Amino acid sequence: xxxxxxxxxxxxxxxxxxxxxxxxxxxxxxxxxxxxxxxxxxxxxxxxxxxxxxxxxxxxxxxxxxxxxxxxxxxxxxxxxxxxxxxxxxxxxxxxxxxxxxxxxxxxxxxxxx
Amino acid sequence: xxxxxxxxxxxxxxxxxxxxxxxxxxxxxxxxxxxxxxxxxxxxxxxxxxxxxxxxxxxxxxxxxxxxxxxxxxxxxxxxxxxxxxxxxxxxxxxxxxxxxxxxxxxxxxxxxxxxxx
Numbered sequence: 001x002x003x004x005x006x007x008x009x010x011x012x013x014x015x016x017x018x019x020x021x022x023x024x025x026x027x028x029x030x031x032x033x034x035x036x037x038x039x040x041x042x043x044x045x046x047x048x049x050x051x052x053x054x055x056x057x058x059x060x061x062x063x064x065x066x067x068x069x070x071x072x073x074x075x076x077x078x079x080x081x082x083x084x085x086x087x088x089x090x091x092x093x094x095x096x097x098x099x100x101x102x103x104x105x106x107x108x109x110x111x112x113x114x
Numbered sequence: 115x116x117x118x119x120x121x122x123x124x125x126x127x128x129x130x131x132x133x134x135x136x137x138x139x140x141x142x143x144x145x146x147x148x149x150x151x152x153x154x155x156x157x158x159x160x161x162x163x164x165x166x167x168x169x170x171x172x173x174x175x176x177x178x179x180x181x182x183x184x185x186x187x188x189x190x191x192x193x194x195x196x197x198x199x200x201x202x203x204x205x206x207x208x209x210x211x212x213x214x215x216x217x218x219x220x221x222x223x224x225x226x227x228x229x230x231x232x
Contacts, residue, residue: 043118043204043223044157089156106156 003027004092004105012111017080021108023073023090027101031093035064035075038087038107047075047088080112116141120205120224127195127231135190135227137205143222145208146188147172148180150201151226157204163188195231203227 004025013019025033032051036044048057048064050073056065061078077084087107094101118139127133139146147162149172159172163182177199179191188207192199208221 041202041226041228043206043225045223046221102159104157106154 004090004103006088006090006105006108008108009106010109010111012113013080015080015082015112015114019077019080019110021075021077021088021090021110023075023105025071025073025090025092025103025105027092027094027103028071029094030068030071033064033066033073033093034091035062035073036089036091038089040086044089077110082112082114085110085112116222118205118207118222118224120203120227123225123227125227125229127229129196129231130194133192133195133229135192135203135205135229137188137190137224138186139188139205139207139222140186141207141222142185143207143209144185146182147206148178148188148190149204149206150174150199151204152201160190160203195229197231199229200231201229203229 007022011019030052032049034049035047037047038044047062048059050057050064050066052068054066063076066073073090075088087109089107090105092103121136144165148160149157150160151157158174160174160178161169161172161180163169166182166185169180169182182188204226205224
């Protein structure tokens, strides 16, 4: 069964600090991996998307990395801000061609405190 | 502004009373889908649609219906709601996927509909 596991489940950090969120997946074959940010009670917003041939992708203070061999991805947040408090969801797509199965992780809940 | 719009945002209803949650996108996306999100379970797909008049079941379709009569709209219908359908619902849309495309699915989400069935 295809799975996407994220760690930690929750994280509290001080404003201005960096943090790294992890995503391990078993989806195979693999098409692409996307990280979303979801504010409480709001819809997820895409941060980055990477295909199997990409190792890293940045979006401002967010940098995602991907190791397709070990099936691991990470999302690094630099110089955190209070507005970074949210859930971060890792989503992996299955094989290319036709409909592609999408598997969601449960997410990491990040809280940035002053 | 490119967006996916869901209505209503909040809904409280009674068991068995049919309801419809609307979803509309203004980006001419071919692909649309519905998800429910429950604590500890993450997002789970209910139904998806690859194009007009083309719909298919996701992972948790029981108790739900959808229709796709026009490209921009994808309503979610609960014919006889039950308390276990109390959840946060999201509609999503994206460009049609194909071999080699990197954009993928679920590029844009609506703001969510919080449904309570009592």
